[in-house]
Amino acid sequence: MKKLVLLGLLLVGALLLATQVNYGIFADITTTNVWNLLGAGSTSWNFAVQLWKYPSILGMNKDGMLIPAAATEIPKLVKEGNMWTVTVKLRRDMRWSNGAPFTADDVVFTYTTVKEMKIPGGNWSGAYEPEKVEKIDQWTVKFYFKEKRTIRIFYDTLMTTIVCSNYWKPIVEKAKKQKDPVKWLLAQEVIDPGITALNLGKIEKGAFAQVTKQVSDDKYWAFGEKSIYYKNGGFAIVNPKTGFRWQSDNPKPTGPVDLEVVNGPYVNTIVYKIYGNKQVAIQALIAGDIDYIYNPVGLTAGEAEQLRGQKDIKVVSNPQLGFRYIAFNMRKFPMSVKEFRQAVAALVDRDFLCNQVLQGRAIPLATPVPPANTFWYNSAVKTIGEGLSMGERYQLAVSLLKKAGFKWDVEPVIDPKDTKNPVKTPGKGLRGPDGKPVPEIEFLSPGMDYDPMRAQTAMYIEQWAKNIGIPIKLKLTDFNEIVTRAFDEVNFDMYYLGWGIGRIPTYFRSFFHSAEMAPEGNNTPGYANPEFDALIDEFEFADNFEQARKAIFEAQKILAEDLPYIVVFTNPMIEAYRTSIKFPYETVLGGINNYYGFPENVRKVQ
Structure with a gap:
């Protein structure tokens, strides 16, 4: 015994x-600095190790349902005079890891600091939307908006990361006294409470x-909290320790449980x-x-x-929720010329790359919305050159360049009927419409060690371009170098990276809206199209998801034509x-x- x-x-x-x-x-x-983490320091690795520790007012469950996070319920958007308001009741049981309670002070401090100090970065963009964020009492916050941007308010502003005010307030106050307050604040490498x-x-x-x-465990407010998924699609949050409860209205949770996750x-x-x-x-x-x-x-x-x-x-x-893409720096010639971007895109045979080079391990993609995200994906959008042979693609690319006024010292000769070797005479000495030689174009891509799928496809793209005299020079390099040059320095010609994205395409603003230019935002190409901007505004102002969906479908069509990105594949x-x-x-x-x-x-x- x-x-x-x-x-x-x-x-x-x-x-x-x-x-x-x-x-x-x-x-x-x-970086360990949350203000930088969601700005220039927004890398996958920084997010993986740290981002999950911060709260937001609203969130989404694994099925894409909008749910309360720090809120007690999903708030309403209400018209008050010439303003739109959202009043949020906060949970009273949440605690920061330093023991401080989570309160309205944290919410007001975060939004106010981002806006007053002009903290850069696309991930902070939602905090710029409210005209005012007001503390009603310790557990109630009221947001004031000039415009009814329903989608943006609920899926961006109210999902903004919130920081611990009693930790950050003295640091921010000190930052305000510095010669360059924002630079000083973002340079502070501290480990704050989550x-x-x-x-x-x-x-x-x-x-x-x-x-x-x-x-x-006994002091952690969320230990034992349950997220309950019902077979009928309903969802509930139950915290036996603190007594907090919430359940979805549509549908209401009934019948058998499909999954229960205990925190x-x-x-x-x-x-x-x-x-x-x-x-x-x-x-x-x-x-x-x-x-x-x-x-x-x-x-x-x-x-x-x-x-x-x-x-x-x-x-x-x-x-997967994500895609690999090639970005053009549209501030520089020849990337500034739409026909040049279209010519390069015409050469990118996604079907060949995905099915032959990558042996079926990737899915050709025409838009920044992956097919798996079925509600928002516009399957009608086609890529330039889709369905053409490689010879026909070369022919199309040459005609697009000619249309824009480009010439060659030796013009490429293409035989589209020759399926094995359609380029009979390679192009040499590409010149712009002004007659001057097109300078060498640096194409940055992660190397084989980091992502062989991008590295392999980048080599093909470089060669296809060179075959018709486009002077693209591939540089396989470190991931962090590409991020720094593209997002911080905005010093690049073309680069090949990928985005992990959310279900709701609020990222269309962050990546492509003219108000989100890098380095302050994530619009690295420098893309500015008033028609596109208007569609994104329409998406954000939509009264319902159907209206928002129609705007995003149209936006996908425009991007496929303008090509600030060549969206290559998902997998x-x-x-x-x-x-x-x-x-x-x-x-x-x-x-x-x-x-x-x-x-x-x-x-x-x-």
Whole structure:
């Protein structure tokens, strides 16, 4: 009997000790400052390690339903005189990790600071919308808007990240006394409180970033809170500890439960180990050194095959919310010429790239809305050159360049009937309409180690362009270099990156609206089209989702014509993890990656 008791104690001890999980990532976190994190520092790696710790007023569940986060309910948009207002009742049970209660002061401070100090970055754009954010009482906030931007208000402004005022207020006040207040504020590398029990711990550049449990279960307000998904589509939030409850109105939760997620955290530590490339990370996963590979571009089919059948490893696939794209710097010649952009786009044979080069591992995409996001995706939008042979594509590209007044020292000769070698005479010495030689165009792309899908397709695109005399020079380089040059310095010709996106295409404003120019915003191409801007405004002002959908469908058509981006492809999000850990769910649009590996809900299995 004593042996059985002792064995039981040993097993319990093992479970208590097994409270660390290890994730693999591929780049250092570059900032711990939330104001910068959502501005120029908005990289996937920074988000994965930190973004989940901050609250917002509203959120969305895994099925895309609008739900309260820090609010007690979904508020109403009301006309008051010449203003539109939203009054938000806040939850009274939420606490920051430093013990301070979450109150109206945090909400007012965040929105006011962003707007008064003009904090840059597209991820802060929603905070600029209200004319005023007013504290009614400790648990009530009122937003005032000049315009009825329904979609933008609910899916952007009210989803803005909120910071802890009692931590940040003295730092912001000090910043205001500096010569360059915003620059000084964004330079402060501090670890601030979050609304979760986990927060950043030790960081060792080039090696790892550590997240640790800093609030005990008995003191953590959200420990044990349930998110309940019903088979009829209804949803409910129940917190047995604090008594908070909310349920959806349409539909109301009835009948059997499909999924119940009980909030943790269930581990004391998450270590994000930094690997130089995916193959090293894959070997670490196989060896058991890490439990999950966080990667915003997922695994290739070959990498997934390498992991299938490995002991204690599971491979999962989900539709992805995201896309890979080529951006043009439209401030510079010749990228400023629409026909030049169209000519390059005409050469990009997505079907060949996805089905031949990438062997079916990617899905050709014409718009910034992936097909899996069915409500917002305009399947009628076609790409320039779609359905043409490669020879016909060359022919179309040459005609587009000629239309804009470009000439060659040696004009390319194309035989569109020759399916093997349609370029009979390669183009040389491309000159602009002014007769001057077109300068070499630098094309930045991540390398093979980071994303072989982009690297491989970029090589083909470079060669296709050179075949007709477009002087594109590919540079495979570090991910962070591309981000810095594109978003901070705006010093590029063309680059090849990808976006992870939300279900509601509010990102159309951030990426393409003329009011969101980089470096302050995310419009890196410098795209400015009044017709497009008007459609985005219409989308945001829409009274209902059908109106908003019609505007976004039209906006997709314009982008396919103007081409600030060449949207190249999307692909299934293929991921892998060790069966020694358990996620609350794994079948979800965008994949486990879209939830940063569920830091508060991942469990260690013994």
